[in-house]
Amino acid sequence: MVFVLWIYFEFCALVFVISIFVFNEMTPFAKKVYKVVSGIPIGQVRSYKWVAQKTGKPHATRAVGQILKHNPWPLIIPCHRVICTDGKLGGYASGRKKKKTLLDLEKQIRKDMV
Numbered sequence: 001m002v003f004v005l006w007i008y009f010e011f012c013a014l015v016f017v018i019s020i021f022v023f024n025e026m027t028p029f030a031k032k033v034y035k036v037v038s039g040i041p042i043g044q045v046r047s048y049k050w051v052a053q054k055t056g057k058p059h060a061t062r063a064v065g066q067i068l069k070h071n072p073w074p075l076i077i078p079c080h081r082v083i084c085t086d087g088k089l090g091g092y093a094s095g096r097k098k099k100k101t102l103l104d105l106e107k108q109i110r111k112d113m114v
Helices: 002-024 028-038 048-054 061-069 096-113
Strands: none
Touching: 028 048, 028 061, 048 061
16 A cells, blocks of 8 residues: 555656646646646536637637647546537547547446446
């Protein structure tokens, strides 16, 4: 158990250090996009348009998609929870099949939590 906790904290420290360097290189808009997407609850989805609106740039839907395409922390910033306005999955760096699998898994987790 102690070893597992040590690995966890070492990983968190590494992510924190990397985050400082990567965030310094981001545009203010990219930072807003990642912050908004980080707030999407597990088992839920939002549209690229919704994310753009929440950042204050309602017409920047494509820019949101491009920023999420280059998400440096896909396990931390849940870009797979962002879909097209018409309900289609949209793109995902690891492929649409993995995106659907993640979304289905999270829906089940959310269902089990309630």
